[in-house]
Amino acid sequence: MELIRTEFPFITLSLLIPAISALIVLFIQDRLVRWVSLAGAGLTFLLSLVVLFSFDYSKTASVQFYEEYTILEELNVKLSLGLDGLSMLMYFLTTLISLVAIVWSVRDKQISFRLKEYYIAFLLTESFLVGVFASFDVLVFYVFYELTLIPMLFVIGVWGYKLRLYSAYKFFIYIFASSLFLLLGIATVAVVHYKGFGSFSFSYFDLLKNTYPLGLEIFVFLLFFIAFAVKTPLVPFHTWLPDAHGEAPTAGSVVLAAILLKMGTYALLRFNVGLFPEATLKLMPFLVAIGLITIVYASWMTIVQNNIKRFVAYSSVSHMGFVVTALFLLNMEGLRASVMEMFAHGMTSASLFMIAGFIYSRLHTFNMENLRGSVKFMPVFAVLVATTAFAAMGLPGGSSFWGKFLTVVAAKEYSLSLALLVIAGGFFSAAYVLFMLKTLFLDVREESILIHFTDIRGFKLASFILLVIPIFLIGFFPHIFFNMFEGSIGFILKNLLGLK
């Protein structure tokens, strides 16, 4: 991997702007908090646009905007930040969704107390997430990965709905306990580097050179895998997710579903597939099977939910099943599908959670029974619901189409029956989306006259529009995004298939 150093510290700046905004928020009056946070997130988003346009798309395999600061000489711990094509996409997703979450929160009734802490939590999450996706030092990656837990614990536990404390606990304990395996794994790869090269190292580039005996490689692969499988989440490690996503405030669910889950899949691709190619090839059938089980099981679970937030939460799990299945098919189409779906799911899951949050603000219930036919009275909102729901379903022109389509293509390279299995998974996910649309649009609502519906407008509309634009961009001009990460996944795949 080639390193292209930068003269201007773009990444450090995108780490620092949200963090400094959080610091400013701490010291100002309550009525200014919203606008300062908005400015902070907006500024970071603009910076990420600058980065997006100054990124060199002819060298997506190399790490650009690279910066390095030594933390501990002896153990070779470095704060090494940079973006390759894959990180670039995730970094852009982070700044976009963080902005959306904060724009949404400005007019969210749920957020009426402890404003400062709320916005500090979101700004810090953004900063940490940039760190997660830009770190090329495994230990520093872990630090940021864990740090995102703390603000999210607060977001769920303080501003969540009824079962918030239980869900916050469960969220923290699941993720923290599972990532201890990751920590052991990271310690082990550093030690393996020491035994091979005579010095500890946590640098991704150094760890690529490691060689392992097969048994150890599979062991370390599994240590990493447990942590990311819980984070992603994959069945049977998914039980924290419906609780956490179901009880978090809307913006919290948006960040959780759209970015935090991607940390799991991003890391599976970057570290599990990147660092342990031999183990990946050995375990591939098992991993694809887990992915397929996740798709089907989560889809079924989605259909029977009667709480719309838990409905969306389970649909996220089934989408992550697609991402992981495609990822471990380990061919070019599969990896393309996987990364594309990661980004696309960021858009659609965020808007689905915002739909749930918006309906709650009008009807004060998440119960599907009571939501019947409710969208009919809000035409603009109805259009947004239809757009994002069809996009999530995988209709051509929407964002999820390319992910699902290419997964089928990738599966077809192995066998027709595998492709048919994936198509069956796609069928179930279409089924639940249609079920939701039927409930919201077509079911008859008797007592509707009694409730006053105001259509979506202002900040909430703005946050939807921020998401709808990329949804159509992906749908109609996918090559923009494919070009972005082509080189990086090509690099990972070459590393992998060099062994075959």
Added chain:
Amino acid sequence: MTIEDLIGTLQLPRLELFLPELIVLVTAFTVFTLDLVLSSPLKRKILPSLSAIGYILALLSMTVTVQYKGDTFYGTFTNDALGVLVKAFELIIALTVLAFAHRYFLSKKSFYGEFYYILAFTLLGAMILVSSYNLIIIYVSLELVSIGFYILTALLRGSFISKEGAFKYLILGGLSIALASYGAVFMYVYSGSIDLREILRYQGEDYHYLILGLVLFLIGFAIKIGAVPFHFWLPDAYQGAPTPVTAFMASVGKLAFFIPVVRIMPLIQDKFAVAWMLTVGVIAAATMLYGNFVALVQKDIKRLLAYSSIAHSGYILAAVAVTEVIGLKAVIYFLVVYAIMAAGSFFVVAMLERSENWNNETREFAGLRFSLPYVAFAFMVYMFALLGVPPTVGFVGKTLVFMALSFDELWWLAFIMILSTAISTGYYVRLVVLMYMKEKEKEVSIPGRSYAEIASLVFLTLLTVALAVVPGVVWGLLSPGAETLFAR
């Protein structure tokens, strides 16, 4: 032997190696004398400030001692990088203890002049204990530290649990010293030397004497550090002692009792690698599991922190089991930073105890964020540090232990550590959730906060993060210290 020969063997003590101890010794005696002669109101001002000045001077004198290395007093006192590092932290924590103790005892409506000189003598003992290989010196300083702790624990004469804790500590502590000294005798019988380095390098024939001696000696220390199954005194003593003293015992005490073992650890591993790994590994596993499981059901915050202290002994022991230099570094780093986390968390409790009708129950932490935002924040930092969430020192400590364990491929121990850390999430996060996410249960306010207290708390809290983000500060002394020991 003529008189000239005797004079010829006389060595002048190299004071530059012994400077901090000397200053603490002088401070202790001065405070002791002043406590006898001064009138009571004057004492309240002079004794704490004089002790503080003494400790600060000792801390400053470390800048001299750090430049010299070697033995003095006929090889009974050793000054090296490890000793300097540990002593610096002992002095820093003793200073913060002074800051918190004053108001604490005032709120208990009592002033104890003896607290200050016993603290100084205990500190002196702890400083000598970490810088000697000599069995006699270890024995004497061990007694000095232990007796100091017994008295300090029982300082609240009116309180039943204070006396109960001190009595338990006295009995088991006495047992531990008896065992350690008995072990020392066997080691002397084996080798004819009282220097631990010589004993362990000696190639004797009566190996069983060495084994018996070492086992007894180490059991003595295992009781002191609260390793399962020798931990029974620890929760009671920690709960009964005045809280600043608990902080002192949990930090300086743990440092002092661990370091002699750390010093001889590479030498023992040289002889008995496998047996050492297995025995210490099993004890470590039992200690961390037991500590965390029992802490989970505690309702008293001091007992909870005491069991968490037992659990941390387990984590540190896990690295002690490792026979590589990275294990030694992990042990030293974790010890030093645990001292900070433990001291800080007990100091917060000491401050809260001054609030009216505060009973040290965990449920009283509910809504603490609303009454005392800064104290609650500091306590949250300590809880996350003890849990091992980055970017705190607890996280770096756990990472180092994991690295050490994977170096020796002690996977079973690593998994037990993962399991017990996962269990500990239950009670640490519960406290954070109580403080930040529950409604306020009652009004908590701390009367008369002093600047010294606030400064100490801020300093310790910053240190909890700073030593993880900028680890180079500690590493500069830690790494050469560990390398020297490991060179055997």
